[in-house]
Amino acid sequence: MSAGRFAPSPSGDLHIGNLRTAVLAWLFARGTGRRFLLRVEDLDQGRSGAEAEARQLQDLRELGLDWDGEVVRQSDRADTYAAALERLTEEGRTYPCFCSRREIREATRAPHAPPGSYPGTCRDLDPAERDRRATGRPPAIRLRAEVDSWSATDLVLGELAGPVDDLVLRRGDGTAAYHLAVAVDDADQGIDQVVRGDDLVGSTPGQAHLAHLLDLPAPTYAHVPLAVNVQGQRLAKRDGAVTAADLRALGLDPLALIAASLGLAGDLPRLLRDFDPAALPREPWVFRTP
């Protein structure tokens, strides 16, 4: 059965921009008769994210959002990610990477390579050099990408084509990397509609390509504009009253603010009735902190 989802990272409280993305994901899913699932992306936090997670879920409930089934946590799914990585490795699609961040930053790249992409240093190390480097800290595992680009369908932005890099699949500390986890989780959870902030547009070709390599169905995406402060920078905690609790303390209703940002008004059932994905504002939402 088809499903949409919201997938927060429990790194702190959700701000009004994150809450708006959650409401949009819920509206897209419920408005198309889909299940709506929650996944906690706690690869970085593990159980130390538990308190932030509890507050995030409470904020979502207080907005009136509901979800189906149990909340899935990435920190519980290491075996599943390991199995996906093993499959790619058996197919010859991975290699160990011994580079530090600094080495990657300072390496020279081919003239056409996208900025920040992996320069390929460890891709074709000869076995002796690989053995020599293997004596240091444990390597990351990277995808041996065989395509330069991949594309995915986005309901808001149209066809999303972009570069595919030699993505990290497992970090040096043994944790699955975000792109692999997302591709595997979305498919395992039956998610065929991914609504998320447009800061993740650049991750999409790589994630969709990983799904393809693992024979997983590609979801349809809808990347929605982020909330920004009056300077046009991505909204952040330091901007002041931005969490649901902050706003309620000032007598403001977070859902009403979100609805107004979409040109709508009323409670969630009313928003569901009136929401038209085609009318979604394409510009960032400028949030004036009260």
Ligand code: GLU
């Ligand atoms: N966990 C990511 C975030 O909080 C979202 C990832 C996604 O929606 O695919 O930014």
